[in-house]
Amino acid sequence: MREKLTFFVRRLPIKWKLMLGAAALIFLLFSTYNYAQYLVLKHWMMNQEKDKIQVNMAQLQDYFQEKSNRTDAFPVADSRLYIEKLMGKNQLVRILGKEGEILLTVTNHFDESWIPPKSVSVSELFDITHLEDHILVYRSPIVTAQMVGTIEVASNLETFDHFSQTLLWVMLIGGVLAVFISGISGLALAKQFMRPIRRLASTIRSVKEKGLTARVSKIENGDELANLAQLFNELMNQLETSFLQQKQFVEDASHELRTPITILEGHLSLLHRWGKSEPDVLDESLQASLQEVRRLKGIVQELITLTRVESNSLSENVEPIEIEPIIHETAKRCEVLHPDFEFIESTQSLKDVRLSISPLHLEQIMLIILDNAVKYSANNKRIEIEAVRLRNDVQVSVKDHGIGIPVADLPYVFDRFYRVNKARNREIAGTGLGLAIAKQFVHNYRGVMTIASEENIGTKVTISFPIHPNIE
Template sequence: MMERLLRYMRQLPIKWKLALGATALIFLLFATYNFAQYLVLKQWMMNQERDNIQVSMAQIQDYFQEKYHTEDALQITESRAYLEKMIGKNQLVRIVGKEGEPLLTVTNHFDENWVTPKSITEPELFDTTHNEDHILIYRSPIQTANFAGTIELASNLETFDLFSETLLWVMLIGGVLAIFISAFSGLAIARQLMHPIRALTSTIRSVKEKGLTERVGNIQNGDELSSLAQLFNELMNQLEISFRQQKQFVEDASHELRTPITILEGHLSLLNRWGKSNPEVLEESLQASLQEIRRMKGLVQELLTLTRVESQLLTEISKPIPLVPLIHETLDRFEALHSEFEFQLKTESIEDVLISISPLHLEQILLIVLDNAVKYSANDKRIVIEGLRLKTDVQIIVRDHGIGIPEADLPYVFDRFYRVDKARNREIAGTGLGLSIANQSVRNYSGEMTIESVENEGTSVSIKLPISPSVH
């Protein structure tokens, strides 16, 4: 039975588990507190009854000691009037002789048969029951000059029991009310807490059915569950961007690879038909095939480079290096290959700057940016490389005066395989991976790469990298 109940509890929704858990906890706390309070109050009231009967006994003893210390025992009956005045409701006072015979009995709504007369030598105080009545009895010996006996004082604890019972019922009713209140409040709190989770569950179900465009609605409670919903939305945004980029990547990669494969297939078919006996066709087809193979090799190499850059760890960063000498060395090698261009270098403000970056990575970034500047500067062959020192960063700007980039294409220039004006991209060599590689490398070093461009006026590429703390 218990195992079945536990299995059923485990299968309950979290909302009901929270509500039942809160109800059980509040009930246990309330029940424990009320039970302890009831016991303390009951014991305190019983002690009060004991103190009251002891005080009454002391007064009676003082009265008899003072009035009858020289008189005969038979005259004790004259004290009835005093005892009737001082006795309370539901009480009995009885004077018992040395042999246990009752000499004087005074009652007030109390049946004397409920207490059996008894002579004692030592005081005794106890409570007992007679049928349904709860009685507190106090016996104490008394001794005067001519009398020795016992005073019996009994009190019916009817009022005490009624008050105890009433107190118990009040606490029980309060406990039941506390259970209902805690159940409703626990359910309301659980429902409020589960709202973001229900919204998250519904959104995940919608994502499964409709795709990655679904998001959790605005939940602005400011608690951890709302943060979880917000984090889920951010994750879905990244996943959607990633899937869109992957889709674009597959489409563009397929497009880029389809052309050289088609060319290779055409030349191989040409060789198969006529190239075996025609040296000119053989030479032309072999050269074209080799060119396309080299192109595919370069494409695969750039894809591998991009993969390595994306998985690069910051622990691979080398010690701080001077920035300006590396820029000069890279530009010298690049200028030797493009002697027809005019390169203007302005690095006076960053002469003493050190940055923590691998020299090979920085060289690769600069070569990619310079190569793009050369490719798209057919008429005006001036390229400016400028270095600026900011508060905590260094900024390298490469500015050309070429054909520029349309404003609509600027947000996508860092995407893989993205090339402006795809109808003419065969005229300029490249795969569209260079800027993706450069941008990812800069981001790996906590930097930022941005592009500003005006069509038919030129493009400005900004590379911002943090200055090494050693020079701060």
């Protein structure tokens, strides 16, 4: 039975669990408080009844003592009028002799047979139940100059019991109403709390059925559920961006790989048909095939490099190095490779500046940036290299005066295989992976890489590395 109940509760929707939980909690709190209040009130009212009956007993004791002192002979029966005035409704007063014989009985809506007479030597106060009646009895011995006996005072607690039952019913009804109201309120609050979760679940179903474009709408700011929905939207934005980038990568990689493969296939077919007997065709086809194989090898090598860069984070054990000589040596290498270009350096402010970066990685970053600047320069073959030290970081910029990048293409230049349309031709070598590799290197060293460009004016690439506090 317990397992079935547990299974049933687990299968309930969250809003019903919240409602039942709130109702159960209110019921426990209300019932505990009401029961404690009921016991306290009942105990207090019983003490009040005991105080009243004790007061009556004390008055009777004083009355008989006074009468015994005033007269030599005082019949007990003469006290009836006084006792009738003293006693209340539903009470009994009985005077017993020394041997327990009844000397006087005065009742007011009270059946004297309910209480058998009994002589006592010490006072006793107790309550008994006779059939449906609850009776409070007080017996006390009395000793005067004229008599020795017992006074019995009994009170029917009918009013007390009626009030207790009424109080109990009021508390029970109030408890039921409180539980009902708390249940309705808990259900309303649960629906309110579950609204963002239902929207989130609906959005997840939409994502499952329609793709990554669905988002949680009507997010109300201020609580944790709204923050959860906002976080889900941000996560979906990142996933959609990553998905689109991967899709674009597959399309671009297919395009880049299909071209050399198609060329290789064409030349191999040509060799198969004519190359065996035509030396010129054989030589031309072999040269073209080797060129395309080298191109494929370069693409594969750069993909491997990019994968390694993305999988490796910054090493905390990299020794600080002076970066100005590396930048200078890299510029000189490019100048030797491209003697028709002018490389203008302005790196004096980086004298003795040290950064925690691998010299090979810094050299590769600079070679990629400088190689792009050379490729896309037009008639103005001047490339400016500028480095400055700011308060908390170092900035190195490379500026060319070439064909520039259209504004629409700027957000995508760091994507894999992405090449500006003007550069998508066979005359300019490249795979479109260089900037992606450079940016990942910079990112691994907690740096930032940005590009600013204007068409037919030039492009400026800026990299920024933070200076570690312990490195001077």
